[in-house]
Amino acid sequence: MKKIIEGNKINLRFLKLSDAKSIHKYAKDPLISRTTFVPYPYTLKHARSFIRKSQIAARKGKWYAYGIEKKSSPEIIGIIGIHGVNKKNKRADLGYWLGKKFWGGGMVSEAVELVVKACFLNLKLNRITSCVLPGNPASTKILKKNGFIEEGILRKQIFKGNRWQDIYLYGLLREDFKKKKFRK
Numbered sequence: 277m278k279k280i281i282e283g284n285k286i287n288l289r290f291l292k293l294s295d296a297k298s299i300h301k302y303a304k305d306p307l308i309s310r311t312t313f314v315p316y317p318y319t320l321k322h323a324r325s326f327i328r329k330s331q332i333a334a335r336k337g338k339w340y341a342y343g344i345e346k347k348s349s350p351e352i353i354g355i356i357g358i359h360g361v362n363k364k365n366k367r368a369d370l371g372y373w374l375g376k377k378f379w380g381g382g383m384v385s386e387a388v389e390l391v392v393k394a395c396f397l398n399l400k401l402n403r404i405t406s407c408v409l410p411g412n413p414a415s416t417k418i419l420k421k422n423g424f425i426e427e428g429i430l431r432k433q434i435f436k437g438n439r440w441q442d443i444y445l446y447g448l449l450r451e452d453f454k455k456k457k458f459r460k
Contacts, residue, residue, distance in 0.1 A: 277334070277340045277358075277394055277395075277398055277399065278394065278398070281342065281390045281391070281394055283386045283387070283389075283390050284347075284386065285346065285347060285381070285382065285383055285386055286344055286345060286346055286347065286383050286386055286387060286390075287345050287347060288342035288343070288344060288345075288356060288387060288390055288391065289342060289343055289345065290330075290331070290334060290340075290341070290342065290343075291326075291327045291330055291331070291341055291342075291343050291352070291355075292327070293324065293327055293328070295323075295327060295343055295352045296320055296323040296324045296327055297320065297323075298351045298352045298353070299323040299326070299327070299343070299352050299355065300318065300319065300320045300322070300323040301375070302352075302353055302354065302374075302375030302376075302377070303318040303322075303323065303355075303373065303375075304317065304318045304319075305375070305376050307376050308373050308375075308376065310411070310437075311373075311409060311411065311412040311414075311415070312371070312372075312373045312409070312412075313371065313407075313409075313434070313436075314373055326341070330357070333359075337361060337363070338359070338361055339357060339358060339359035339360065339361055339368075340357060340358050340359075340361075341355055341356075341357035341359075342355065342356050342357060342387075342391065343355060344356055344372075344374060344383060344384075344387050346378075346383070353374060353375045353377075353378050353383075354372065354373050354374030354375055354378065354383070354384070354387075355372060355373055356370070356371070356372035356384070356387045356388065356391055357370070357371055357372070357391075358370055358391060358395055358399075358404070359371065361399065365402075365403075366399075366400060366401045366402035366403065367401060367402060367403040367404070367405070368395060368399070368401055368403075368404055368405075369404070369405050369406065369407070370388065370391065370392070370404050370405070370406040371406065371407075372384055372387060372388065372415075374387075379414065380414075384415075384418050385418045385421055385422065388418055388419070388422045389422055392404060392422060392423075392448065392453065393453075396450055396453045401450065402449065402450045403447060403448070403449055403450070404424075404447070404448045405427075405445060405446065405447045405448075406419055406424060406445075406446045406447075407430070407433075407443040407444065407445055407446070408443065408444045408446065409436075409441060409443055409444075410441065410442060410443075410444070416444065416446075419446045419448075420446075422448070422456075423448050423452050423453065423455075423456045424446040424447060424448045425446065425447055425448070425452070426444060426445070426446055427445045427446060427447045428444075428445050429442050429443070429444055429445070430442060430443050430444075430445055
């Protein structure tokens with residue numbers, strides 16, 4: 277995977293340890309944890325550990341985490357990543373979050389499009405999945421806009437917030453990607 281992926285509104289880039297403060301700044305918001313799989317409370321130590329692990333995993337080809345930055349600033353305002361890369365079965369899982377201050381601007385939708393394109397073209401994947409927690413209609417909308425199809429509900433899949441929660445599973449196949457017109 278490329279270390280930098282350029283878009284129209286945003287750039288995606290591999291993370292550096294110096295990004296820990298900005299990641300912490302936006303990920304520590306309880307709303308981020310409530311709508312994603314980011315732990316709460318989210319500490320600076322979490323951010324540093326995540327960056328280190330992502331750097332090692334990228335070198336091994338296991339997962340790739342990108343910082344989302346606006347074109348106008350190098351500050352990381354969110355994360356998008358592809359994890360669980362399975363080269364034999366040509367599949368992986370997509371996850372993302374964006375600082376609340378930037379919600380509604382189309383940045384995550386663009387980030388999803390950029391990463392999906394890179395995964396199908398560079399990693400030669402056949403399938404990408406993404407999971408959404410109940411109560412996150414914005415994420416559902418983003419996935420559907422990018423061609424993902426709801427495939428089902430994984431009942432009581434995770435223990436979060438002191439209770440078992442369902443998650444909605446979305447999938448995108450290579451053949452669906454080929455039908456959709458993506459940016460060049």
